[in-house]
Amino acid sequence: xxxKKALITGITGQDGSYLAEHLLSLGYEVHGIVRRVALEDPxxxxxxxxxxxxRLHLHSGTLESFPALYKIFRDVxxxxxxxxxAQSFVS
Numbered sequence: 001x002x003x004k005k006a007l008i009t010g011i012t013g014q015d016g017s018y019l020a021e022h023l024l025s026l027g028y029e030v031h032g033i034v035r036r037v038a039l040e041d042p043x044x045x046x047x048x049x050x051x052x053x054x055r056l057h058l059h060s061g062t063l064e065s066f067p068a069l070y071k072i073f074r075d076v077x078x079x080x081x082x083x084x085x086a087q088s089f090v091s
Contacts, residue, residue, distance in 0.1 A: 005029045007076055009063060010084030011056075017048035019082060024055055031057040031076045033069075033085070 006023050010016040011032030020030050034046075049056060059076070061068035063085055 003027060003029050004079045005031065005076060006080045006082065007031045007033065007072070007078035008082045008084060009033045010086065011058070012046060012048060013084060013086075013088075014048065016082075016084045019084070020049065020056060021052055024052055029057070030055070031059060031072075031078065033061050033063070033072060034058050035060070035062060 004027075006028045008016050008020055008023075008030065009032075011020055012034055016032065020032065023030050030052075032049075046053070057076075059072045061072055063069065
């Protein structure tokens with residue numbers, strides 16, 4: 001049976017990181033879309049993913065860029081997509 005692929009927006013947030021761990025435990029290949037700043041500065045919320053970082057595939061992109069999203073979807077070809085990205089208003 002083919003391994004399922006999941007793509008998660010908002011993977012660096014609390015819900016996204018928990019979902020990533022859960023899907024990995026079910027045998028999924030997990031991909032996440034992160035803003036470039038998260039890849040350039042490892043302290044930028046990536047700490048939530050440290051326990052599973054070696055099993056994730058992170059892609060730099062913004063939800064405001066159709067070409068970036070198109071490339072990620074074309075390259076990954078996910079079976080499932082979870083949209084959890086949002087601006088945080090907690091301070």
